[in-house]
Amino acid sequence: MAAASSSSGGGVGGGDDEPYLLGFFVSRIVGMRHYPRARVAGRETVGLVRQPLNRYDENAIAVFNARGEQVGHLPAAVAKTLAPLLDSHLLAAAHGIVPRSDSKINSNAYSLPCQIHLFATPDAAAVVEAVLQEAEIDLIHANHPEFALSQSAAVMEQTKKADRDVDKLFSLVGGKEGKARIPPMEAPGDVVRSELFDHQKEALGWMVHREETDDLPPFWEEAEDGGFENVLTHQKTEERPPPLKGGIFADDMGLGKTLTLLSLIGRTKVRNVGVKKAKGAKRRKVEDAGEGPRTTLVVCPPSVFSSWVTQLEEHLEPGSLKVYMYHGERTRDEEELLKYDLVLTTYSILGTEFEQEDSPVKHIEWFRVILDEAHVIKNSTARQTKAVIALNTERRWVVTGTPIQNSSFDLYPLMAFLKFQPFSIKSYWQKLIQRPLEKGNKTGLSRLQNLLGAISLRRIKEADIGTKSMIELPPKTVLECYIDLSAEEREYYDRMEFEGKNIMQEFGDRDSILRNYSTVLYFILRLRQLCDDVSLCPLDMKSWLPSNSLEDVSKNPELLKKLASLVVDGDDFDCPICLSPPTKTVITSCTHIYCQTCIMKILKSSSCRCPICRRSLSKEDLFLAPDVKHSDEDGSGNLGSDRPLSSKVQALLKMLKTSRTEDPLSKSVVFSQFKQMLILLEAPLKNAGFNILRLDGSMSMRKRLQVIKHFAHVGPDAPTVLLASLKAAGTGVNLTAASTVYLFDPWWNPGVEEQAMDRVHRIGQKKEVKVIRLIVKGSIEERILSLQEKKKRLISSAFGKKGGKDDKEMRVEELRMMLGLDKGRPVAGGSGSCPSEACHTGASSRDGGSCS
Template identity: 90%
Template sequence: MRHYPRARIAGRENVGLVREPLNRYDGNAIAVRNSRGEQVGHLPASPVARTLAPLLDSGLLHALHGIVPRSNSKANFTPYSLPCQVHLFARPDDAAVVEAALEEAGIDLIHNDHPEFALSQSAAVMEQTKKTDREVDKLFSLVGGKKGKAPIQPMEAPRDVVLSELFEHQKEALGWMAHREESDDLPPFWEETEDGGFKNVLTNQSTEERPPPLKGGIFADDMGLGKTLTLLSLIGRTKARNVGVKMAKGAKRRKVKDAGEGPRPTLVVCPPSVFSSWVTQLEEHIELGSLKVYMYHGERTRDKKELLKYDIILTTYSILGTEFEQEDSTVKHIEWFRVILDEAHVIKNSTARQTKAVIALNAERRWVVTGTPIQNSSFDLYPLMAFLKFQPFSIKSYWQNLIQRPLENGNKTGLSRLQNLLGAISLRRIKEVDIGTKSMIELPPKTVLECYIDLSEEEREIYDQMELAGKDKMQEFGDRDSILRNYSTVLYFILRLRQLCVDVSLCPLDVKSWIPSNSLEDVSKNPELLKKLASLVDDGDDFDCPICLSPPTKTVITSCTHIYCQTCIMKILKSSSSRCPICRRSLSKEDLFLAPEVKPSDEDGSGKQESDRPLSSKVQALLKLLKTSQNEDPSSKSVVFSQFMKMLILLEAPLKDAGFNILRLDGSMSMRKRLQVIREFAHGGPDSPTVLLASLKAAGAGVNLTAASTVYLLDPWWNPGVEEQAMDRVHRIGQKKEVKVVRLIVKDSIEERILSLQEKKKRLISSAFGKKGGKDDKEMRVEDLRMMLGIDGGGRPVAGGRGSRLLG
């Protein structure tokens, strides 16, 4: 409803909806009046009032009843608009006409058998759907922990498609997935009633038709346990059943489709870095020609019939996001037999376009695949539920009321409900188990060590100067709101401090040349400053668009020095607010500056280093560790991870001078080039590469690097899950040697504080799936920013419990 800010209205108040046919501004007006008879607003003119007014005037609707639902916020009201639940009353004979009119106008009508019906705050509905917390928790426990639950029956992969023998845990996963796809069981929380109907015991939704089974779920095995081969076995099983092969091994295949069977293509959606993993797995484990695969990226077909000829269509999240608003998108108009979201944590932002795109896909069977289903908060799981169409949890309000809010409030029932819910639809096994229990697979051990490094006197002087400038600037900003208005400035200080820990050459030393001025005019009229701000985005992987929470595409810098995707900020400008989402300053199109395009990295490996520039302390330590490792085992291979692409290029010259045969893998490379690098690195022999320089973004997920046995993390990452993914590129199925992970950390620096932040995130995720402990997002963000700059108790932490330490 359109709300008048001066009018008062209480939470969950019954309101009067009064037709105003003589309203001089709108002949369809329907006024909203509170319990005291005061007018508090109007129903939206289009399409609500425009549709409901003629129905009221004609008598097809004989009454409207409105309720302003109780808000969970302590704030009084949202200016100019408030939610209003409108209940319609019509005679049974007129119901069909009313429903048709609403449908034509694009207004959603929620019947009493719709899962959202129970969200109504009408007294009658609330009484009908009333349940105590204890009853709700009992329902969750019945769903997640059913007694007498049959154990998972292992299943062999189809031998005419899959050449490799599966591990026992992969056979169990294949059996579990096949059962979930082929079972006719009712979805969780549904039961059959005595009269032959069906009822959702959680929402009280009733229907005469049997609800379709939930064909799919969350496959969340730990990274490195061979999920891709298990998925290929599932797809191969579909192909084998479809073809109907029942002949002895070696006999000529007879390709005859089952009667009535149509095309059964599987759409696999993954990040670009994971393409190489699927291609490699297909080449190594699948019989040549048994599965037809189409790469849906780059130049791709728009012919639906052509795509239906294939068993597997591989594409990326970004491509689906790009095609989401295109009417001629082929993937949107295919009824897929199966959709697999690999590395599905990519869609943790429910408002991102690529998330909306995958949720909108038509599919009979849906699978979410990720070794890190929760990275920051339990809300990461909501988009996964929306993709799986798992009602009622695919409805955001249900997820927030039953799961999210209890978790955030520290209520133990929230965690219990979440565990039971996941127990009903997910499978997760981990590699590392408690002492005394059998490991999932026989992998060599993995050791994580920290190598603490002292900066040189010159490096320390520059670092301390930068940190002091950052602290002074933070103190100058003062309160929380001022810090958030200058959020990007603080981020630039943090980024520069992190770069100084790695190599001084990553950071321009003239601080005043890149610190944004307090004057907006100076920023908007200084193209050199804007160019330097853009270079900051290119230097690090930290910058996410605050609107879509993804790395910016077509990066735009505002006159108030905040960074967004062009598409995201343009939508804001077209809205009624036209303000910067971070600092709330007014913006126009003239206040936006498009960042220069990112230049492709030097793929031929000819990156040069200034000959007269001394090596940084961290690079010297890395070279010392690499030489020691090579002396111990000349055939050993290592992977050096960094988030700074420029650093990977700078490392090439000193490593080559030291006699190492190197390769580089970064995010600017084409998929073909990445695959070539990974294959070359895996190759053995006396002249084979011994060191791979890899960016976390390009090689942090879905890449098999088991040719190496040592991992060096050159700079720590905010999210511990990203680092775990990087480690598990090496420590996974196929690894024959003991794996050593070395994290290079500068003493008394921001890097130690990042370790502390990582540990805090791990505790939050493991203890309560990301509960926030009662603090809001802004307070947590400012607290972390202060900690990174060493303010308010954010000094050097004790970074223990992660293995032995090495001397720098």
């Protein structure tokens, strides 16, 4: 399900480009007889949720009450008008309000009146109004005499008065559970053979407590006149709301979350078997869930799938749990799956099967669902996110060491999966959490902290000053090794960066930059690759630059190939609509890149315009991205004796040789986001006598598991260097056989780099870990570090992003920052000094160390 509000709305007025209240019209909630147990209170805000996959009406807009129960839907004629406007984002939001107060408002009603308030940006307002007028929907504007009847105005007047009360409610929620210590719990010995650390026992006790609690969910209380009331939404119900059985398990990376989860699943197995029976006696009914299948579904990214397989082999008694790998060729029999204790699958498989009626995972009532590396579903509109939210289960667990990667809105899909009302409804999340945070309001951060305190557990490896570490791990040192380019590389880089700055300045305003978004990203990608090795980039500078500010790919096949390489080479390009890597990449005639399914939905809407530049589009304006093939896929290399190695490759080789001299058996992992760079590294490393392996996203899960196991081998002929892609090896895998990590090129997102480091610095590591980031001095890579620090400051406030601008403004600001067009510039070298000749300049260290 996708909520019908996709952006925050302002008041009646707003900034020049902020969504504002166009007005409202009166419709009805129909079909209520199909939901006889759902209730709607008077003056209650209801959620309007788009259901594009509804089998009866592709324009369907469902109506949900504040508790998240569907109460009906909008009439077909109204939905037919609003759906295309919402899908194309011409409407930023649509909020529904039941405009009368009657405690028996829907006891026998088949329909109810509903005020629908519409929000849009100024540049979209005219189009929205024209569509409404054509559909003969009377929009009541702010200057209309009947506008005073809007219940929204009354709600807004009450908001300021209620703010203090709301904040008191939040402050009470966060600390309730923490005051009563939950006892730690041992793992079931007949299932789990590994001994748990103390922090894992505490986590297991906390998770069992969360699953077996009968407490009311946060913000619900027993009403004085009977029944139950949500003190935030004032929703009342005669039935006791079910407890929130689950939460967010957000321990730091490397603290052994998977073993804790296996212990939880193992405990379910033991309790399901029950005590030994007397002869002829029936199996004892377990305390909290009754008899029947108790199958846990674990969902994870492909890169983590192999890690679960390894952990199962390492930590469990053989045969103690029945495990089914729902991957590749798989059963469609629900009864077959329910014979297993654990079913393991991936997000992509769930996304693929979301629209398949014969998918068994959709129909099974799972005992428990665990989302591992759950930050994968941070995009609430992605199909795989909708698929996991729709799963049937009472126990829901979100597991991730990085619950926020970019902004606090990353948490909203997690709330939707957990069914944590009312925050699983987008309008409530935006009103109570997101908007106060974006305005820099301290109450927003405080609310978020208290909210997370009620449902999450997070511990970090590094201890604060004066406190003991969570586990005894060897220390980790993180260094920046700054590298000087050669004279030839510097001349080439400076010329290209100079041209790029000129282009950005020619684009000028924000809208113009966004119209040329793909071109700017392509240019930044090439600058980043130049820092690694000139061989990654086309040598013809003209091929980098557009001949004019708005080219047409239909007349330029070379441009089509160039933009396709942005997705293939970049490895971090996201579709602007679904914010996920494109599937079946499509390039528009106006040079913008989307998923085929995403842009086709836009074409079916009333606007038929490119979401970025607003040019009219038809099917004839869409081009499938051509295959981009690189030479040297076998690693034979054009980095051989016929050309000099890049400065960065030389620096890496020097440091690897130094490590080998100090310890011939030492192992290192070299991370890069560019698969082609990993391939180019193979030849020089082999020539230098290193035994290497490569791990990237093109490999099957079986192959990845083989590589990881092979890398763990010890001996004279064992591999000593693993060349790994951040996407394939940055999460979920165990690389503790290594003790040195090289980040060959910096990543936008500091959380992704932290995950990569913690593949090595985690439970099981016996040696001191050294992490070396290779940064080209005086380049775009320094500015990426500055961006990382900025994001760390935003995220560090206890899961929160403080302050904020809208996404488009942030995107443009970051693009300008990457090309050095913002004010200020970081100074290379930091406070530390690196004695290694490989660095050419210096290194800064968090711990005052050196990089070699």
